[in-house]
Every structure is written in C-alpha cells, then in structure tokens.
Amino acid sequence: MKEALIAPSILSANFARLGEEVDQVLASGADWVHFDVMDNHFVPNLTIGPMVCEALRKHGVSAPIDVHLMIEPVDRIIPDFVAAGATYITFHPEASPHIDRTLQLIRSEGCKAGLVFNPATPLTYLEHVIDKLDMILLMSVNPGFGGQSFIPSSLEKLRKVRQRIDASGRDIRLEIDGGVKIDNIAAIREAGADTFVAGSAIFGAAKEDDPNRYDSVIAKMRSQLAAADG
Ligand code: DX5
Ligand code: ZN
Numbered sequence: 001m002k003e004a005l006i007a008p009s010i011l012s013a014n015f016a017r018l019g020e021e022v023d024q025v026l027a028s029g030a031d032w033v034h035f036d037v038m039d040n041h042f043v044p045n046l047t048i049g050p051m052v053c054e055a056l057r058k059h060g061v062s063a064p065i066d067v068h069l070m071i072e073p074v075d076r077i078i079p080d081f082v083a084a085g086a087t088y089i090t091f092h093p094e095a096s097p098h099i100d101r102t103l104q105l106i107r108s109e110g111c112k113a114g115l116v117f118n119p120a121t122p123l124t125y126l127e128h129v130i131d132k133l134d135m136i137l138l139m140s141v142n143p144g145f146g147g148q149s150f151i152p153s154s155l156e157k158l159r160k161v162r163q164r165i166d167a168s169g170r171d172i173r174l175e176i177d178g179g180v181k182i183d184n185i186a187a188i189r190e191a192g193a194d195t196f197v198a199g200s201a202i203f204g205a206a207k208e209d210d211p212n213r214y215d216s217v218i219a220k221m222r223s224q225l226a227a228a229d230g
Helices: 015-027 050-059 075-083 099-108 154-168 185-190 215-229
Strands: 005-008 033-038 065-070 088-091 112-117 135-139 173-177 195-198
Touching (some): 050 065, 075 088, 135 154, 185 195
Parallel strands (some): 005 195
C-alpha cells in the first residue's frame, strides 16, 4: 500500500488568518492541503473558490492542494481551479452529467483527477472510468459540514475499493474524508486508505496562541498510522 498522507481540511481552519493556518499545519508535518469547495446547492453550505486557492499559492504554499468540489455543475469552474494552482481536483459523479468528459477535462488541463463517493453512492461509477482516475475519495460522512461522526460502514466500502484498485494494478490514491480522528485512523488505514483528510480533529485540537499548535495531533496520527502498518 502507498505511504500514508495527511491532508488537513482547511474547512475547520480560522479563515480570518488562513495563510498562517496553512503554513503552521504544513510545518507541523501535514502533507497536503484539503480544500473544500461548497456551493449552497449541491451541499447546504458555502465556502471558498479559486481566488482563495490562488491566494494560498501567492502566499507561498507549495504543498499539493487537493480541491474537493462539492458543487454542481463542475466543468465551468475546473479551468479556474487549474489556473489557481490546484494539484488534485475531485468531484462527485452526481454533479456531472458527463463524468468521463469531466475527468478528461481535469487531466487535459494538467491536474490529477478523482471521483468522490458519498456514503450511499454506489461504486458502479468506477466501472468505466478507472483508467482515468488518479484518486478515489470515499466520504465517510455526508458532505457539507466539518465535525460529523465517521460512518462505520465506510470501512467495508474502503476494503472493497482497495481490492478494486489493487486488482486494476493502477496508480490510484484512496482517500477518506469525514470524521477521521486519532482514535480511528489506524482502523481506517487497515481498511485500505492511503490519504487521510481531517478537519476538526486537526484544527480543533490546538490552542490559538501556540505557534506549534498542530505538532502534537499530527504526530499522534502518524504514530497511529505507523502502528497500523506494523
Ligand atoms: C465535509 C468535507 C470534509 C470536512 C471534514 O463535507 O468534505 O473535508 O472538512 O471535516 P471533519 O474532519 O471535521 O469531519
Ligand atoms: Zn472534503
């Protein structure tokens, strides 16, 4: 299995000082920046768009930015996110009438592409497009908000996707998003995930005035991951 990567979701960061938050979480050992885009239409919340992604790049963020689109439609805004410095762009199959075309669009613009599965979205969407995927993202909560509880049946779904990726022999990351905490990350790793989004568990864990405020939670997640890998 691939090396485990930690992708803090900035949805739970302090937006009033986002650049500093991202710098500190990366300095604490996070691997990626998970960037949640919501439109008050596909999901009942409204967040950030390409201008904020571009602002993070201009601020000096060089880590991969993992853009999770919870918007509908998706094609119009994809080139804007590519220009803004996105590394990965993932979308929900329900949000595009032409999934294959959207995946090709993301890749043709030079980004890595992924499909996101809600807890009740069937994996059948994988059948004809697995050759066009760099990542599969499984939602372990219903999208829209941080701080929800991990849905236990996500572990069984993860195992199924792990098997499909391994059987395909392809270079596809398997990401999990929602309710990931220090106390369940090992079980999630054992079920086959290699990329771990965590919002409230990371950004909610620290005191405002501590410059190293994210060191401890990320170190604890890493040691749980190492234990899971034996
Ligand atoms: C939910 C978002 C998540 C969210 C996860 O719709 O896609 O990325 O920030 O937050 P936690 O880790 O708090 O469940
Ligand atoms: Zn997300």
